[in-house]
Amino acid sequence: MTRLLLLGLKKRGFGKGKKNGFGGKVERGETIEQAARRELKEEANITANFLEKRGIIYFKFEEDPVIMDVHLYVTSDFTGQVTETDEMKPEWYDIDSIPYDQMWPDDRIWNPWLFAGKSFVVRFDFKADQETITGYKYKFVPWGEMSQMRDSYNAFALLQE
Numbered sequence: 001m002t003r004l005l006l007l008g009l010k011k012r013g014f015g016k017g018k019k020n021g022f023g024g025k026v027e028r029g030e031t032i033e034q035a036a037r038r039e040l041k042e043e044a045n046i047t048a049n050f051l052e053k054r055g056i057i058y059f060k061f062e063e064d065p066v067i068m069d070v071h072l073y074v075t076s077d078f079t080g081q082v083t084e085t086d087e088m089k090p091e092w093y094d095i096d097s098i099p100y101d102q103m104w105p106d107d108r109i110w111n112p113w114l115f116a117g118k119s120f121v122v123r124f125d126f127k128a129d130q131e132t133i134t135g136y137k138y139k140f141v142p143w144g145e146m147s148q149m150r151d152s153y154n155a156f157a158l159l160q161e
């Protein structure tokens, strides 16, 4: 059976020129999941009927004290027609032909976990060039426990164990 993943070519902002999933910053008054839904609608013009949380990814760039946390949701249940928007040019890819050379380098590591059905918490350390991964540590999260990791603190503590 062919399994497809929707990626978008980022047309502006952080990660411009890279292919990635759909997402962005949480706005005031929103939950993280609400932000994920809003970004999917804004960037691919589709509405998720159901979102499953599958990961929390931390990014630390050398010389930058701020650690970015990205909360990863997947859906195969959505309404609407996938459409190019101002921010993203969407395209479907067979999961056996993911264009990793046009993506953030961390995707090559965690996308296969996603396709294998795993949930996970992972931290990537990057050089300041934002292209070179100097190390990463991760933990798989048992089925059903990911949705209870509501904030970054729980997940970060898991990585420190």
Ligand SMILES: COc1nc(N)nc2c1ncn2[C@H]1C[C@H](O)[C@@H](COP(=O)(O)OP(=O)(O)OP(=O)(O)O)O1
Residues within 6 Å of the ligand: 012, 013, 014, 015, 020, 021, 022, 023, 024, 025, 026, 059, 070, 104, 105, 106, 107
């Ligand atoms: C550093 O490595 C990254 N890898 C991957 N796979 N994804 C990343 C990486 N860094 C950021 N992202 C994701 C997180 C978001 O889904 C997007 C965009 O991030 P950001 O919120 O910083 O970008 P903006 O376009 O400025 O957001 P707004 O839509 O809120 O303006 O990339």
